[in-house]
Structure formats: C-alpha cells, structure tokens
Amino acid sequence: MSESVYNVIELIGTSAESWEKATVNAVTEAAKTLRDMRVARVIEQDVLVENGEVVLFRSKVRLSFKHESEFE
C-alpha cells in the first residue's frame, strides 16, 4: 500500500430543514474545490433558535482529502 498524506478540514453546513441537508450542503460546497474526498464525518450538530423556534440546523463536518504536492 502506497504511503500518502491527507488534508483534514472542518466545515459547518446549515439548513432550515434538517441536519441531513446541512451536512449535504457542507459536502457539496467542499466538492466544488476539493478532489479525492473520502469520508465526511459529522462531528457536531446544533440548532439556532429565534423566538423559541428552531430556525437553522447546523452540522459541523470533518472532511479528509488526499494531499497533493505541487511538485508531483
């Protein structure tokens, strides 16, 4: 197995509907600029509240992708 290095980033996705949507939003946004994403792990979830009602579901997602050296 070849040795490799991965970058790890964290993103927060939001949705007024669900945590699933919030997670998908974070991942699709990341996919626009990242290649070779393997795993997105939800590490934290919360809700934002206004006047006693849930207005936003938020998912914090940890993504890893293969590190690409500029000199390769």
Next chain:
Amino acid sequence: MLTSDQTEGTQSRAEHTYKVVRLIATSAESWEQAARNGVAEASKTIVKLQRAKVIDMDSVIREGDPVLYRVKLELAFQLDRTRPNPIAGAPDIQVHRYLIVANETLAGDRVPALVAERMTTGPAEFHVLVPATRSRDTRRLTAVAGDPLSGYAVVDAVGLREAMAQDRAEAEERLSTFTSRLSDVGADYSSEIGGPDPFVSIAQVMERASFDEIIISTLASSISRWLRIDLPSRVKRAHAVPVVTITVEG
C-alpha cells in the same frame, strides 16, 4: 463550540453566568422534530434562547422499526440577574425573578396587587405558571380509570380527554386575562400552562430557570387542594427558594 456564541455581546458588556441544562426530547417523526419539541419546551422560560447543542441522538426500536427519535440537547440560560438598562448608555440593572403559581385565584385582585408590590421594590421579572388542575369532572373520570376496586369499570377515555382539554382551556383563559393585566401595569413576564400536578409542574420549570421567590396563590385553606397536599412546604423543601403563599377567599 460552533461559531455563534451563547452569550449576546451586542446589548450588554456585563459579565454573565449561565447555567447549562441538558434535556432529552423525543418525536415519533424525526430527530429534527424532537429538537423542535425540546426547544419549544425550554423556550417557555428561557426567553432569549439562541442555541441548542446536540449531545446525543438515538432511536427506540420496536420489532425492527424505529418508533421514537430522541435527541439529547444542551442549552444554557442566564443565571445572573444583570440586565441591560432600557435607557441607552445607563449602567446595567439587577432584576429580581419571581415565579407565580396560580390557577383559579388568578382572576382576583390579590395576585396583581402582589405583583405591583414587588415591582415597587425594584426591577422585576415574572414567570406565570398555571397548572391545568383537574376539575371535579376530570377527577371523577380519572378516579374511575385508576381505581382497581372498580374492577372492569368502563373507562370513558373520550370523556376524560375532553375533560382534560376543558381544564386546559380554562387555565389558558385565566392566564390570558391575567397576563393582559400584567401588560397593563408594564410588568416584564413570561408564562406557561403546566400539567395537572402543581408540584411536578414547578419542578419542571425550576429545571430550566432560576427564581428568587416562588409565589403560590391558592384558595382559602378550607377548600384549597394545594394546601391539603402541603404544596408550599413541599416546594420550599425541594427548591430552597423562599415561598410566599397567598390565600384567596373563593
């Protein structure tokens, strides 16, 4: 911690203390709905709730299918009594917080008079809890349902549900009349309808709020069911907060 902070730095620069509470909310539908339910419950007393963090999620499985979605939430309410001064630029103020527990006696003048008195001693915040106490009808129906000696008594489930809805409607009506009087005198208040058991309702409120005094208003001692169950002393023992009892002639 996510980016948005629990504290609200825009209005007041004072240092605050928050109490963190955890609650488990459920829904047969989804975790999202469970979170909405939990936030709705907590918001009855936590007026400026801004964020609830998910600590845990699980579901209850029956015969291979999820029947209940549960979410454990962590949220915080302000414990200290420092509030921004309504007059811009003036120093922060300290408020006193009062929990008013009453149902039938809300209609009289005694409770409003006490509110007015408390307001003269300084800035005050009131939370009005109206336990939806059982009417005679409801008690009769529950007694039948719960009495083993009645054997196979026909439980009037529909009648019981209607009677309980009626109790709640009456509690709501008394509450709205009372809160409009509070608005008239410019009192700062929040309110909610509780369950039939006043002791349990108070305990639930005390889980998500803090008060300097609990005011229990009830009927005269000869007919008050709250006094018969020794509500004031029990509340005092359970919560270590001064309890003031006012009795009103029915």
